[in-house]
Amino acid sequence: MSSTTTRLSRPTHLKPQTRPLLFPFSARQKSQSTALWKTVGELNAEDKKKQQAIKSSDPYSSDPERHPVLRINNLKPFNAEPPPEILSDSYITPSAFFFKRNHLPVPQVDPASYQLHVEGLPGGVLTLSLEDLKTRFPKHTVTATLQCAGNRRSEMNTVKLVKGLNWGIAAISNATWSGAKLRDVLQAAGYGPEVAQWARHVQFEGLDKDVTGTTYGASIPLNKAVTEEGDVLLAYEMNGQELPADHGFPVRVVVPGIVGARNVKWLGKIIISAEESSSHWQQNDYKGFSPGTDWDTVDFKSAPAIQELPIQSAITTPADGAVVDRSDEEVTVKGYAWSGGGREVVRVDVSLDGGKTWQVAQLRNSDKGQAPEPMPPPGRAWAWKLWEVTTPLPPEAQELEIICKAVDNSYNMQPDTVAPIWNLRGVLSNAWHRVKLCFCSRLTSTGQEM
Amino acid sequence: MSSTTTRLSRPTHLKPQTRPLLFPFSARQKSQSTALWKTVGELNAEDKKKQQAIKSSDPYSSDPERHPVLRINNLKPFNAEPPPEILSDSYITPSAFFFKRNHLPVPQVDPASYQLHVEGLPGGVLTLSLEDLKTRFPKHTVTATLQCAGNRRSEMNTVKLVKGLNWGIAAISNATWSGAKLRDVLQAAGYGPEVAQWARHVQFEGLDKDVTGTTYGASIPLNKAVTEEGDVLLAYEMNGQELPADHGFPVRVVVPGIVGARNVKWLGKIIISAEESSSHWQQNDYKGFSPGTDWDTVDFKSAPAIQELPIQSAITTPADGAVVDRSDEEVTVKGYAWSGGGREVVRVDVSLDGGKTWQVAQLRNSDKGQAPEPMPPPGRAWAWKLWEVTTPLPPEAQELEIICKAVDNSYNMQPDTVAPIWNLRGVLSNAWHRVKLCFCSRLTSTGQEM
Numbered sequence: 062m063s064s065t066t067t068r069l070s071r072p073t074h075l076k077p078q079t080r081p082l083l084f085p086f087s088a089r090q091k092s093q094s095t096a097l098w099k100t101v102g103e104l105n106a107e108d109k110k111k112q113q114a115i116k117s118s119d120p121y122s123s124d125p126e127r128h129p130v131l132r133i134n135n136l137k138p139f140n141a142e143p144p145p146e147i148l149s150d151s152y153i154t155p156s157a158f159f160f161k162r163n164h165l166p167v168p169q170v171d172p173a174s175y176q177l178h179v180e181g182l183p184g185g186v187l188t189l190s191l192e193d194l195k196t197r198f199p200k201h202t203v204t205a206t207l208q209c210a211g212n213r214r215s216e217m218n219t220v221k222l223v224k225g226l227n228w229g230i231a232a233i234s235n236a237t238w239s240g241a242k243l244r245d246v247l248q249a250a251g252y253g254p255e256v257a258q259w260a261r262h263v264q265f266e267g268l269d270k271d272v273t274g275t276t277y278g279a280s281i282p283l284n285k286a287v288t289e290e291g292d293v294l295l296a297y298e299m300n301g302q303e304l305p306a307d308h309g310f311p312v313r314v315v316v317p318g319i320v321g322a323r324n325v326k327w328l329g330k331i332i333i334s335a336e337e338s339s340s341h342w343q344q345n346d347y348k349g350f351s352p353g354t355d356w357d358t359v360d361f362k363s364a365p366a367i368q369e370l371p372i373q374s375a376i377t378t379p380a381d382g383a384v385v386d387r388s389d390e391e392v393t394v395k396g397y398a399w400s401g402g403g404r405e406v407v408r409v410d411v412s413l414d415g416g417k418t419w420q421v422a423q424l425r426n427s428d429k430g431q432a433p434e435p436m437p438p439p440g441r442a443w444a445w446k447l448w449e450v451t452t453p454l455p456p457e458a459q460e461l462e463i464i465c466k467a468v469d470n471s472y473n474m475q476p477d478t479v480a481p482i483w484n485l486r487g488v489l490s491n492a493w494h495r496v497k498l499c500f501c502s503r504l505t506s507t508g509q510e511m
Numbered sequence: 512m513s514s515t516t517t518r519l520s521r522p523t524h525l526k527p528q529t530r531p532l533l534f535p536f537s538a539r540q541k542s543q544s545t546a547l548w549k550t551v552g553e554l555n556a557e558d559k560k561k562q563q564a565i566k567s568s569d570p571y572s573s574d575p576e577r578h579p580v581l582r583i584n585n586l587k588p589f590n591a592e593p594p595p596e597i598l599s600d601s602y603i604t605p606s607a608f609f610f611k612r613n614h615l616p617v618p619q620v621d622p623a624s625y626q627l628h629v630e631g632l633p634g635g636v637l638t639l640s641l642e643d644l645k646t647r648f649p650k651h652t653v654t655a656t657l658q659c660a661g662n663r664r665s666e667m668n669t670v671k672l673v674k675g676l677n678w679g680i681a682a683i684s685n686a687t688w689s690g691a692k693l694r695d696v697l698q699a700a701g702y703g704p705e706v707a708q709w710a711r712h713v714q715f716e717g718l719d720k721d722v723t724g725t726t727y728g729a730s731i732p733l734n735k736a737v738t739e740e741g742d743v744l745l746a747y748e749m750n751g752q753e754l755p756a757d758h759g760f761p762v763r764v765v766v767p768g769i770v771g772a773r774n775v776k777w778l779g780k781i782i783i784s785a786e787e788s789s790s791h792w793q794q795n796d797y798k799g800f801s802p803g804t805d806w807d808t809v810d811f812k813s814a815p816a817i818q819e820l821p822i823q824s825a826i827t828t829p830a831d832g833a834v835v836d837r838s839d840e841e842v843t844v845k846g847y848a849w850s851g852g853g854r855e856v857v858r859v860d861v862s863l864d865g866g867k868t869w870q871v872a873q874l875r876n877s878d879k880g881q882a883p884e885p886m887p888p889p890g891r892a893w894a895w896k897l898w899e900v901t902t903p904l905p906p907e908a909q910e911l912e913i914i915c916k917a918v919d920n921s922y923n924m925q926p927d928t929v930a931p932i933w934n935l936r937g938v939l940s941n942a943w944h945r946v947k948l949c950f951c952s953r954l955t956s957t958g959q960e961m
Contacts, residue, residue, distance in 0.1 A: 282889045284740070349922050351860050353869045365857055369921035402852075402921055407815055410801050416931050419803045439732045466931065471819035471852055472799050472939045477927035481866050481916065489922045 184251030223487030370401035405442030634701030673937030855892030
């Protein structure tokens with residue numbers, strides 16, 4: 062069998078200008094995003110002046126520059142994901158390509174005057190500077206994958222429209238985070254066994270705020286924050302550099318194994334409490350419902366706030382809609398797999414015949430050519446695994462569907478299909494991932510088949 | 512709408528005499544089980560004498576009497592499950608009906624001379640009597656569901672034959688267990704931080720043994736055993752009584768949230784170790800593989816030993832194949848739902864149209880008429896929930912399929928179908944559960960439709 066390379070073209074359904082326009086706000090901002098896609102790095106002097114003129118009234122005017130390869134789902138607030146193939150290129154996602162999920166304008170924080178307030182403990186409020194965080198507490202490093210609850214929401218939209226940004230499969234990325242342990246900071250602030258008698262949650266407030274002054278907020282269960290094994294960081298570094306503005310400069314909380322929405326960026330306040338955060342995002346968003354629940358009947362109190370996410374995997378290459386040369390004898394399929402709660406991915410199955418037969422993919426937890434990361438202790442597998450399988454192409458097919466599904470070490474599996482897990486917010490989309498390939502014949506320069 | 516009761520007949524596919532005979536050992540022992548089904552409690556004097564005569568050479572001769580309602584999968588060793596409707600009758604499963612899963616003959620243990628040995632700690636071997644266990648350590652009570660990894664294996668057999676006992680949907684039960692905390696016993700035996708530097712597992716050895724003297728054995732991760740939140744018990748009581756012989760008298764380990772096979776009965780030895788148990792059941796059994804893996808290609812080392820089980824649910828009533836009266840306007844559907852690892856079941860969806868639409872069932876965590884059990888702390892929901900939904904019957908249908916699927920608070924879902932999770936050992940069978948009902952017309956005594 063000859064060694065061949067599958068040549069791929071960008072799948073048309075993911076081109077920015079052809080993505081479905083689902084909601085009025087999407088339609089408006091789509092044109093902005095298309096404009097940005099074309100113009101980043103090439104503004105002329107006149108355009109720059111115009112932009113300056115409107116900047117003063119725009120809370121997003123101080124948002125940072127972003128890499129033009131990102132696929133923008135929403136410009137203000139900025140939400141974007143990398144092209145999927147970038148994800149399987151690199152075990153550690155470069156920060157510039159790491160998906161960006163902002164709920165509000167990026168706040169400009171002066172690191173010299175930054176203060177983090179820790180409240181709700183018997184000793185009163187503890188206030189820490191950035192320097193305090195860096196010098197008073199040991200620095201810990203954790204490699205952890207973050208995933209937006211809305212990752213793969215676009216597949217839910219094919220069943221029935223949902224409310225939310227139309228994420229593809231790349232609202233998930235993996236980075237190395239460094240900072241103080243939240244546990245250490247809480248202990249320094251007076252956390253002890255008597256607090257555990259009544260406290261149940263740790264609330265976080267960001268420094269990002271809307272026009273009414275409401276800040277972004279969320280909470281996690283106290284136990285996750287205070288156990289040695291929780292590995293929750295107050296991170297000030299991402300991939301060995303200070304946090305980028307889009308990822309929470311100067312400090313964000315990184316809660317390994319827990320949905321992105323609880324990993325609050327631009328962290329301003331930590332509150333130990335008996336109750337969950339009362340924020341919109343904790344109480345009335347980021348929850349999963351039955352497919353039969355609609356906006357008229359939904360009772361947000363009836364579902365728990367999403368914390369741990371379920372088993373997930375997707376095919377990053379070939380892309381859906383990619384064209385494969387008929388003369389190729391095999392195809393290399395790559396992707397990512399991850400599970401919430403520190404559950405380790407132990408297997409990825411790949412099928413080329415609609416799920417009748419399955420091959421087991423090779424997993425890796427390192428960048429190519431580098432030594433694998435050491436096996437994490439049980440229950441602390443916070444980072445994804447990348448996977449790959451090379452398999453013969455069926456010789457006669459005109460079209461080919463490739464499916465992947467993953468299994469974690471609690472032997473949880475992905476559901477087969479999207480419709481039965483459809484929910485009004487389009488979160489938790491983790492059915493088997495499917496891509497369709499089309500075959501073409503290789504043509505000579507004179508247009509004849511080779 | 513009139514209130515009606517659905518009249519159900521025993522589904523034919525679960526009658527002992529009509530269950531498929533899958534393997535030679537099953538075939539041989541099936542006739543024994545059928546015999547037992549008919550004869551328990553009605554042996555005549557002559558039969559009793561015959562049984563006495565062969566008893567001396569039979570290691571199973573001292574096995575206890577069992578309740579005749581149990582559906583026997585294997586007589587020696589004894590493996591049996593209750594009729595499914597018993598499960599949803601009672602939040603706490605009465606011990607006599609609790610599924611029995613024995614790997615070897617039931618050992619006869621004298622409680623007065625019983626000894627439990629704790630090994631592998633720096634201080635040497637700690638030996639405890641039953642009295643020591645009861646008096647030297649606080650008594651803790653935990654309500655926990657145990658499930659056999661092979662529960663619902665019969666559904667896998669409909670895809671392709673697997674090796675193992677042909678369990679229906681009732682190899683799962685819920686009981687209240689009392690005993691010493693394993694954590695307390697390990698600390699008394701010298702467990703401390705320095706042990707955590709090298710130890711990773713806690714091995715258990717039963718007093719049950721095969722003809723070569725090999726005892727049943729298994730292990731769990733050390734962390735589960737030593738954390739305050741693990742709730743692992745050395746149980747000497749089940750549902751307020753001393754442990755029945757079939758459930759490990761005088762002492763078994765109860766590992767909440769973990770597959771039944773690690774809940775070692777007739778506990779003789781506890782060993783702290785760097786390695787997992789070397790037993791057959793830990794190394795070469797109770798592991799999950801890809802549907803493409805067969806007995807020629809299986810590498811048992813490639814999969815982790817099953818510990819936490821995935822999300823599970825099933826319909827206990829109506830039974831598959833039940834006949835429903837056409838004049839009934841609605842049907843009440845009941846079942847159980849449970850998830851491993853202390854993850855709480857938060858929703859059960861029920862569909863009467865093949866999964867196109869879903870209704871949300873009512874959950875309960877108590878016996879009817881009793882106050883609900885208090886909400887467990889996060890991550891410690893060890894017990895199942897029973898669920899129920901009453902729904903209109905489609906008026907025209909000749910046949911009706913009812914489906915259930917559950918969701919836990921990590922938002923893990925059950926897979927849609929059995930074939931893609933099929934595995935050679937037939938474990939971890941947790942696809943949507945489906946029962947088919949047939950409609951009959953209610954006839955008058957003269958044979959006319961009412």
